[in-house]
Amino acid sequence: MGNSDTLQELARREAQIRAMGGPERVARQHQLGKWTARERLDALLDAGTFQELGAHVVARVGEPAPADGVVTGVGRVDGRPVYVYAQDFTVAGGSLGEMHAAKIQAMQDLALKSGCPVVGLNDSGGARIQEGVDALSGYGAIFRRNTHASGVIPQITVIMGPSAGGAVYSPALTDLVVMVRGTAQMFITGPQVIRAVTGEQVTAEELGGAEAQLTKSGVAHFAADDDAAALALTRELLARFPANNVEDPPRRPGRPPAAVDLNHLVPSDPNKPYDVRRVIAGLVDDESFLECQAGYADNVVVGWAYLEGQPIAVIANQPRVLAGTLDIDGSDKLARFVRLSDAFNFPLLTLVDTPGYLPGTAQEYGGIIRHGAKVLYAYAEATVPKITVILRKAYGGAYLAMCSRSLGADLALAWPSAEIAVMGPEPAANIIYRRELESAEDPAAARREKVAEYRARFANPYVAAARGYVDAVVEPAETRAAVVRLLSALLPKREARPSRKHGNVPL
Amino acid sequence: MPRRFQVTVDGHTYEVEVSELTDASAPALKPASGPVAEKEKASGATPLVDKERAPGARPLVEKERAQPPARTEAQPAAAAAGTVTAPLPGVALEVKVAVGDRVSAGDVLVILEAMKMENEVVAREAGVVQSVHVVPGASVASGDPLVTIG
Numbered sequence: 001m002g003n004s005d006t007l008q009e010l011a012r013r014e015a016q017i018r019a020m021g022g023p024e025r026v027a028r029q030h031q032l033g034k035w036t037a038r039e040r041l042d043a044l045l046d047a048g049t050f051q052e053l054g055a056h057v058v059a060r061v062g063e064p065a066p067a068d069g070v071v072t073g074v075g076r077v078d079g080r081p082v083y084v085y086a087q088d089f090t091v092a093g094g095s096l097g098e099m100h101a102a103k104i105q106a107m108q109d110l111a112l113k114s115g116c117p118v119v120g121l122n123d124s125g126g127a128r129i130q131e132g133v134d135a136l137s138g139y140g141a142i143f144r145r146n147t148h149a150s151g152v153i154p155q156i157t158v159i160m161g162p163s164a165g166g167a168v169y170s171p172a173l174t175d176l177v178v179m180v181r182g183t184a185q186m187f188i189t190g191p192q193v194i195r196a197v198t199g200e201q202v203t204a205e206e207l208g209g210a211e212a213q214l215t216k217s218g219v220a221h222f223a224a225d226d227d228a229a230a231l232a233l234t235r236e237l238l239a240r241f242p243a244n245n246v247e248d249p250p251r252r253p254g255r256p257p258a259a260v261d262l263n264h265l266v267p268s269d270p271n272k273p274y275d276v277r278r279v280i281a282g283l284v285d286d287e288s289f290l291e292c293q294a295g296y297a298d299n300v301v302v303g304w305a306y307l308e309g310q311p312i313a314v315i316a317n318q319p320r321v322l323a324g325t326l327d328i329d330g331s332d333k334l335a336r337f338v339r340l341s342d343a344f345n346f347p348l349l350t351l352v353d354t355p356g357y358l359p360g361t362a363q364e365y366g367g368i369i370r371h372g373a374k375v376l377y378a379y380a381e382a383t384v385p386k387i388t389v390i391l392r393k394a395y396g397g398a399y400l401a402m403c404s405r406s407l408g409a410d411l412a413l414a415w416p417s418a419e420i421a422v423m424g425p426e427p428a429a430n431i432i433y434r435r436e437l438e439s440a441e442d443p444a445a446a447r448r449e450k451v452a453e454y455r456a457r458f459a460n461p462y463v464a465a466a467r468g469y470v471d472a473v474v475e476p477a478e479t480r481a482a483v484v485r486l487l488s489a490l491l492p493k494r495e496a497r498p499s500r501k502h503g504n505v506p507l
Numbered sequence: 508m509p510r511r512f513q514v515t516v517d518g519h520t521y522e523v524e525v526s527e528l529t530d531a532s533a534p535a536l537k538p539a540s541g542p543v544a545e546k547e548k549a550s551g552a553t554p555l556v557d558k559e560r561a562p563g564a565r566p567l568v569e570k571e572r573a574q575p576p577a578r579t580e581a582q583p584a585a586a587a588a589g590t591v592t593a594p595l596p597g598v599a600l601e602v603k604v605a606v607g608d609r610v611s612a613g614d615v616l617v618i619l620e621a622m623k624m625e626n627e628v629v630a631r632e633a634g635v636v637q638s639v640h641v642v643p644g645a646s647v648a649s650g651d652p653l654v655t656i657g
Contacts, residue, residue, distance in 0.1 A: 271625050322595050323624035355622045360649060424623060
């Protein structure tokens with residue numbers, strides 16, 4: 001066989017692989033508003049950077065299928081290497097068999113060894129039944145690698161089609177899940193099984209669509225309108241994250257913040273709500289805030305931003321949702337975000353305005369104690385620079401939880417409007433002045449007076465500042481400048497924890 | 508099997524019959540005919556449990572016993588599309604809309620005082636107010652319907 005023959009043979013095989021499931025199936029994929037695996041990789045990666053690997057892999061059973069239903073390889077995003085796998089729904093429904101799984105595992109291994117992010121584009125009917133336990137084992141080995149890579153390299157999964165049963169757990173083990181509205185669905189048991197077992201009537205979209213997984217379950221972190229938007233967002237996420245836990249997240253050119261009158265944004269009346277995202281906008285580089293899990297537990301706002309070009313993670317209470325209380329879902333969202341950001345070296349900026357934990361039997365029976373403990377654990381465990389700004393209310397346990405100095409903030413600032421105390425003025429006055437209130441001729445008037453007295457004496461930043469729990473009381477309009485100064489000084493900070501197998505985060 | 512309770516709300520005592528339902532669509536709470544406190548004062552009947560309490564004390568036990576059936580009735584309504592529910596327990600401070608008002612997504616419907624905060628409860632989507640389920644001053648539990656928009 002001459003050179004030209006071997007080249008022809010390669011070209012023939014490559015053409016077959018590139019044709020994927022054939023024109024009919026590709027057309028059907030397009031009809032559904034979905035791109036093919038290869039079109040998706042073209043949109044995700046810098047032009048001309050994709051090197052496919054494992055293209056000739058085929059299953060041991062059944063007819064050989066192009067690339068065995070998953071396109072794998074390495075490419076670049078923003079010039080930085082990223083390992084990718086894209087399931088191809090046009091080939092055997094993107095079903096996962098032994099070799100399909102082995103190709104994904106190979107990308108995971110290469111990514112972990114070389115300290116590069118790994119991105120999965122999932123669009124699969126599930127396990128390839130013909131391959132039985134071999135397919136099942138394929139999932140297990142992917143889960144194990146997801147776990148071992150956790151906190152070492154960023155792992156992002158984009159759900160661009162069905163993802164059901166065992167297929168949902170690899171995404172759940174990765175750092176960030178992006179879902180496409182209308183075409184992506186995730187669930188453990190589908191609508192038919194639910195109808196048969198519980199009698200509940202629900203569509204696949206209602207059950208596991210992007211909206212449900214983003215706003216009801218908190219499984220997804222982002223939702224995008226179509227494939228193009230989901231992949232553009234994934235590029236943006238990759239551009240913001242470091243390649244691994246040893247690198248720092250890349251800086252960007254600094255920009256002034258949005259024009260927000262911070263001195264007059266937070267109402268002085270502690271009973272009035274406001275949108276804390278306006279505070280964030282007024283502090284960070286203009287339009288740099290990328291909110292994570294917006295729409296889920298919105299009483300806590302989290303996301304990444306830049307401060308004079310330095311990447312930071314922002315965590316804030318949202319007074320306009322659930323009065324800014326901490327609840328089960330908000331605690332989970334906050335703690336997970338803090339741990340992810342700490343793992344990848346984003347300094348933490350925490351903005352505090354919370355009246356406390358959400359009361360109620362649903363919260364207590366739901367385990368707010370153990371969920372709330374995750375917040376404490378995540379903040380105390382984090383070794384990145386931690387700066388806390390107390391905007392208004394900071395009472396009791398919730399004050400401690402929101403990255404207080406005592407819990408491990410490197411620096412705590414407070415606005416003059418801050419109320420830092422062991423509890424809110426009303427209940428505190430009732431306890432401290434119980435005798436006076438009982439013997440008063442007009443208990444209501446006496447209570448009002450004592451509440452005002454308590455507020456004046458304790459509900460301010462100066463009592464905490466007098467003990468050093470607050471390092472500086474700053475004017476809102478001066479806060480950005482102060483945080484920039486302090487953060488640049490804190491960046492070289494190194495903190496070590498005792499070596500151990502791992503901590504026991506209160507799950 | 509209906510059980511009878513006496514409930515005192517803001518100084519008014521009511522007799523209520525409470526029965527557990529399997530069919531949630533039927534009415535759960537059947538108010539007795541008007542306040543009974545006056546009647547009893549006049550007839551010199553033995554003091555009610557509530558009367559023995561300090562003035563102004565809230566009859567928590569009675570209220571809570573009476574509430575669960577009421578809530579099972581409220582839940583299907585709360586789940587109905589277009590019904591905006593209380594995100595947390597509190598007191599409706601202001602009701603900003605009336606039946607027939609046209610609202611856009613994000614418009615404030617009710618100011619709900621809870622956790623020392625005047626929480627703005629907003630419309631999720633645009634529409635016309637079909638019914639308002641609260642009056643200013645009303646206490647609501649988490650998940651109670653506030654306003655239905657169609």
